[in-house]
Amino acid sequence: MTEARATPLPADTALVEVRGLRTVLGGKTIFDGLELDIPRGKIVAIMGPSGTGKTTLLRHITGQLMPDAGTIHVDGQNVPTLSRSALFALREKIGFLFQNSALLTDFSVFENVAFPLRQHLKLPEELVRNIVLTKLQAVGLRGAAELMPSELSGGMARRVALARAMIRDPMLILYDEPFVGLDPVALNQVLKLIRTLNDTLGLTSVLVAHEFAAVERAADLIYLIASGKVVARGTPAELARGESAWTKQFFGGDADGPVPFQYPARDYAVDLGFPARASSTDTRSTTGVA
Amino acid sequence: MTQQRRSYQIGTGLFILFGFAALAYLATQTTSLANFRQGDSYFLKARFTNIGQLKLRAPVKLAGVRIGSVESIALDATKLDAQVRISIDKHFTEIPDDSAAAIFTSGLLGDQYVGIQPGGSPDMFKDGDEFVLTQSSMQLEDLIGKFLVNGSPQKPAPDAAAPGSAGTKPVEEPAATSNPPKH
C-alpha cells in the first residue's frame, strides 16, 4: 500500500502508465520520478495536498503539458512523443471534466454537449439531437437543453460538462476536482453519476479530489501524491487505516506532519526584528501553530 | 440555435453587401471614375508646344461642360511637340472642325484641362481628326517673367525678344484664340 508495493500491474490491464515522470514548472519541481498505473475499468482517485500537481498530472496525461523527463503511456501510446494529429486523435478518446466546468459561454447547453460531435463528425441533425438528448437524460438535464451556461447552478454546469465529456463515448474520463463547491445533494448526484457511468459504459475514470469522504465511496484505488512522488497507494479502506505518516496526516486530518503547516520562511525571530540568537530553536515548524 | 445562427449569417451578408455598396459609392460617385461614364466616344488629336501639367484622364471641356478626357500624351520625336489624344463622348458630334483646343488651368493653381473653343465651320470633326488651332499651356513662370520686364502683363511684348521671357518657347497671350500649328 506504500511506494514499495507500487509494482506495475500486468501491462495489458493498465490504460495509463506513468514512468519516471519529472516536471519543473517555473523553477519549481512538481514531479520527481513519479510512477503510477491506472488500470482499465477502474475509478482511480489521485489525492494529495494542494499544490502537489494533481491537475498537472492530468494535463500530462492529455498532452497539454510536456514533462521534462519520463514517459506517459496512454493506451499504449507515449503521449510526449506524439505528433499533433496523433495527440488530437488520442484526445478524442478522452473526456475531461474541468474544475469550473468550462462550458462555452456562447452556446446553449444543447450546443455545448453537441460541440464535440459537430466539430469532429458530420452527423445528420436528427442523430446529433438524439445522442445529445440521451446524454443529457443520463445526467438528468434533458429539460435544461435550451438554457445558457450562465443560467445553470454549479452542480448543473458540472453535470452538463460531464455529459459533454462523455458524448463521444471515451475510453477514459479525467475528473479535475469534480466535488469542489457542490452542496451535499449535488455532490451525491455527481458522485453517483461517476460511479454509474464508469460501471455501465465500461470507462476508466481518474478522479482528482480532496474530499476523502466522497472519494471513499467512488474510488477503487487511491494514489496519494506528495513532494512529487507517490507516497501511498491502495484501496480506500487500506488508506483509511493510515499506516504511514503521510496517510495519517492526510486522512486523519492532523494540522502538521510531513506536510508542513508553515511555508518555508526565514527565521521567525529575525523577521520580527529581534537580534538573531546564535543557536535559536527552530521556530519554523512549531511556533505560530495555534 | 440554428435559427439564431441563420440570422447571424443573414446579418453578416447584409453587412458585407452594405460595405461593398459603400465602396462602390465612393469609387464611382466621388472619384474621377464618375467622369468615365462616357460610353462610346471618338478620338481627336491635338498638338501642343507645351502641355504644362496636363495629365492623363484630365477633362476636356467645351463651354465649361465636360465632354471627354485626355486619352494619351506622347512626344512627337520628329516635330518635338506634344501629341495629345482626346476622347470625346459620342453625344457631342457637332463640333466644328475649325475649333481650337487650348490648355487651361482651373482656378489659379488648379489642375489643367483641355478647353475647346468652337469655331464657325459648317463641317464637323470626325473620328481621328486633328485640331488645327491649338494653344499651349500658360507657364506661370513666363507670365511672371513678362510682368517683371514690361511692368504689366497687359502690355505684351510684340515679339518674344524680351530677355526674361524664355525666348525659345513661343508664349501665347492669354486672350489669343489661335496659334497656327507649326507644321
Added chain:
Amino acid sequence: MSEAGKQSSPQQPSMIGDALAQVGACGLFLLQILAAIPRSLRHFKETVRQIWFVGAMSLVIIMTCGLFVGMVLGLQLYYVLAKFGSTAASGTVVALALYRELGPVVTALLFAGRAGTSITAEIGLMRATDQLSAMEMMAVDPLEYVVAPRFIAGIVAMPLLVCVFNALGVLGAHAVGVSWLGIDNGTFWSNMTESVDVWTDVINGVWKSVAFGAVCTLIATFQGYTTPPTSEGVAYATTRTVVFSSIAVLALDFVMTAFLM
C-alpha cells in the same frame, strides 16, 4: 517541498527587453495564426459569426463617427478655405483627407476600442474559465476555432467599415457644406470627382485598412490569448489592446503612407 518555495522571483527584465519579447511573441503568434488559417476554413460559420460581431456590430458607432468627422471637417475647411475664396474645394479636401488618412486611421482606432477590447476580453475570459483548455481537450485547436476566425473577420470587416465611414463622412461634409453653408452642389461634387482618384486615393485607403484590420485583431487576440487567467489580467490585457493597437496603427500608418505615396 520546502525547496520549491525558496525560488526568488525571476530577475526583472528591462523595459526594452520586455517590449521586444512582447513584439517577438506577437510575431510568432501571427505565424501560428497564419498556419491555422487553412485549417480554420472549415469553421466557416464561426467566421461568419465573428464578422457579424466584429463588423456589423461596429457599424453604428462607425457610421455615427464618420458622419460627425465629415461634418466637422466640412465646417473647419469651409472656415479656412473661405479666407482664400476657395470654399468650393472643401469637398475635395474632405474626400482626400478621409480616403487617404482619417477614414482608415479613425476607423482602426474605433475598431480597437470597440471590437478589439471585446475580442481580448472574450478570449481572456475563455482562457480564465478554461474554455480554451476544454477545446484543446475536445481535440479542437483554439487557434483554429477561436483565434483564426476572429483574425479573418477583422481583415474582412475593417475595409468595409472604412468604406462606410468614408461614405458617411463625405455625406456629412456635403450636408454641412452644401445644405448649410451654401456651397454649390455641382461644384462640390465636380471638384471632388476631378481631384480624387480611385486607385491612389480610395483603393490605397482600403489597403491601409486591411493592414490595420490585421494588426488590430492580431493584437487583440494575442493579448486575450496570452493574458494571465485572472480578472485583473483580463482587465490589463484589454487596456493593453487599446494602447498597443493605437500605437501600432499610427506607426504603421506612417510607414504605409511613405510606401504607398
